[in-house]
Amino acid sequence: MQDKAPEIVPAVSLHNLTKSYGHGKPVLKGIDLEIWPGEFFTLLGPSGSGKTTTLRLIGGFEFPDAGEISLCGEDVSRLPPYRRDVNTMFQDYALFPHMSLRDNVAYGIKIRRVPEPKRRERATQALEMVHLEGVADRRPSQLSGGQRQRVALARALVNEPSLILLDEPLGALDLKLRREMQVELKRIQKQTGITFVYVTHDQEEALSMSDRIAVFSEGRLEQVGTPQELYEHPASTFVACFIGSSNILTEAGQDILLRPEDVRVEAQGYVPSPDEAVMPGTVTEIAYLGPVTRCRVRGASEDDSILAILPSRLARGLREGEPVAAVWFRAAAYRLPASAA
Amino acid sequence: MNGSLRNIAVWTAALAVLAFLLLPLCVVLIYAFDAASVQVWPIRGLSLKWFVSTWADEEVRSALLISVEVAGLATLLASVLGTLAALGMNGLSSRIVQAGSFFLTLPIAMPGVLTGIAMNSFFTTCGLPFNLVTLVIAHTTFCTVVVYSNVMARLRRLSPTLLEAAQDMGATPFQGFLTVTLPLLGGAIMSGMLLAFALSFDEVIVSTFTAGSETTLPLWIFGAIRLGQHMPEVNVVVFAVMAVTLVPVVMGQKLAASASRE
Structure with missing residues (x-):
């Protein structure tokens, strides 16, 4: 990668990232990873493999024990979330229950002191992008699960970050809605050109949406590659078994x-x-x-x-x-x- | 037993319990409107004259003022202390929270006589004269508990990712607290304050030990009954105290219910 495009700075660069919780065993045992601008990049792995921890480290909600996190070439390893040009779509959506959808979406640009007429315009645009402009004055409690999820996405998009982190955002949706949202997410990612880092344990979802996938197992990276590379040339028996169904002969x-x-x-x-x-x-x-x-x-x-x-x-x-x-x-x-x- | 018979039995029992609880209150309320100056059942006639004379009574007026001052100040102090205590406890390990909650709730859990005597000797040791200040301090101890419990219950149901989301969106922890945590706790703090006010307004035991020469409304009632004087006025005052405590209790419960729905 380095010699192929030396002038491109990775959107995310993780170097030898390690993390353990409390007195427990290590969750991440040295992660090295580069994610390129504009990629739809998926962190895939079974639960407890370290993918969500990696996402939280990139977002700044936790700090690594050792190693370095760079965003667009800048070392942010010790910066709090509010000092990083990153927005997150949380697994439980984390919408503010006391605010209307419009205020939820406008929260980030209000904090950043974008003046009122501009703020309203950008919030409306973001809501339009997820087809919710008609219900902007409702409260989150009046929405369905799928709609809440769209609001969460609009709330991340409105800040125009260089990177959006998505933590199993489709986990709570039923199958049909899930499929729709997969297409929708992919469309919005292409349209905006924002780098998406997506966490899931669903290998089918990962294959269908991602430009590249990193497969996690027990705190390590098993393989990083395009869906096709992972499926056709898995680097280990673990990857072969985790992605698609497989016969392993000896x-x-x-x-x-x-x-x-x-x-x-x-x-x-x-x-x-x-x-x-x-x-x-x-x-x-x-x-x-x-x-x-x-x-x-x-x-x-x-x-x-x-x-x-x-x-x-x-x-x-x-x-x-x-x-x-x-x-x-x-x-x-x-x-x-x-x-x- | 057939259905309708069972229904009748249940209703009868329920009404009997309600009557047991509420009948004494009703009797006092009715006496407050009695035209006579001696309490004899049935009442002689309806009249508002005791309301007028009670309102004109300087002693009652000053007692009312002191009660409102004490309850108001204690509630204000408690709203700050109780909220801060809950925020501080939140996020600590559950064992520390349990221990902390235990000590914080002692002033309510212990018999009022104990709290009262303890306060009394403490203030005496410190050389504090008994007056409005000691009364407010004493009332603040149990008012804080009410606010603390209310806010703590709300905090426990608040998803920690809400604050993370605020920070993710660029808010500093303090901005996040002002724009997310505080508005979401508002209902719980308010309902805690209303309950605390009601609790303080009709407190007798702790007040007895810490009031010195000050007389709150409940203390005035207590004194009047002991001396057997001003009985018609006592009924009127009881009526007023009930009204004043009932309103915040009902409002507080409604607030708490609507806050928990969000």
């Missing part, structure tokens, strides 16, 4: 990743071509999911079990207990790098 002590959608199910006695691998077995489980069907094939032993995800029209004839052959192209199997631990 061959000569090395983990091999085989994505279920690369597996076909053929009739027993199928004769493979030279570039194909085959595992004879029995169908133990069939789950119809609409467009696709999940099918588990068990081989000779209990451990030799392969999951296949088939287009449903190809899975129509399959029955549980039926002897079959799981078939895949050898080229589809990906050798995972030996894990460092």
Whole structure:
């Protein structure tokens, strides 16, 4: 990255960030990360992996034990939140219950002493961007969850920060609304060009929205890359298993990743071509999911079990207990790098 | 037992309890409008003449003034002390909060006689003469508890991310306190103050030990009853005290309820 664009200063740069809470065990064990201006960057990982702590450190709500945080080239490691050009969309929205939506949105620019006519105009613009200009005089308690969430976004946008942090903002929404908001967030991010740092534990959400993703596990970074890189060339077994569903085969002590959608199910006695691998077995489980069907094939032993995800029209004839052959192209199997631990 | 019978039983019991609680109050209220100067049931006739003569009574007037002054000053002091105590406690570990709350609430939890005697000997030791000042100090102790408990309850339901959001938006901690915390605590502080005022206004025991020669309204009633004088006026004063304490209690409860809905 450095030699590719030496003149670009990263929007966020984390250097050897460590943090532990109280007398407990460390939450972050040395995070190095660079986020580029205009990126939709996702911190992904299971709960307790350190992604939210990293976000809170960037926001200034907590301070690192060691390491450095720079925003646009400026070291802010010890600056409080109100001295950083960053706004946060909180998980519980944190809307001020005693203020109207307009006052909620205008809070930041009022504190920064933007004069009244200008302030009102910018608050209205921000509310328009999230399609809530019609209810500007309501209180947060009169809104639905999805609307509150939009207000929280408008409240961050109105300050025109260089960076917006989003802490699992869609966690409380139902699936349909979640999908809508994913599209909406992505649209607003593109439109404004503001760098978004997004925390989620939902790998599907991360894949569909992000320019790049950092995968966290137990306070460390497992891998940083584009969704495609992470899915197709995971750097570790952890990443392979956390992103998408996967079959992990072992061959000569090395983990091999085989994505279920690369597996076909053929009739027993199928004769493979030279570039194909085959595992004879029995169908133990069939789950119809609409467009696709999940099918588990068990081989000779209990451990030799392969999951296949088939287009449903190809899975129509399959029955549980039926002897079959799981078939895949050898080229589809990906050798995972030996894990460092 | 069938449904309607059970209903009748429940209602009867409820009315009996209410009557037990409220009948004595009603009797006093009715006597306040009695035309006669000696209390005999049933009353002779309705009249407002005792209201007029009570209002004209210098002793009653000065007692009323002292009561209002004491309750007002104690409530003001308590609103500041109680709110600061709650804000200070908030965010500390729960064990410290428990211990702190225990000591803060002692003035209300302990029998008034104990608090009264303790105050009395404390002021004497310090060489403070008993007057309005000692009375206000004594009342402030238990008024503070009421404000503290009210504000603490509200603070506990306040999401800590609200303050983080304010700071995130560029507000310093003090600006955040002024624009977010204080407005959200306003209802709780007000309802605490109203309850504290009511509590102070009809306090007898602690006042007895700390008033010196000052006479608050409840102390005047106490004295009048003991001497068996001015009984019609006592009824009128009781009526007034009830009105004055009931209004803030009801208002305080409404405020607290509306604050908790936000």
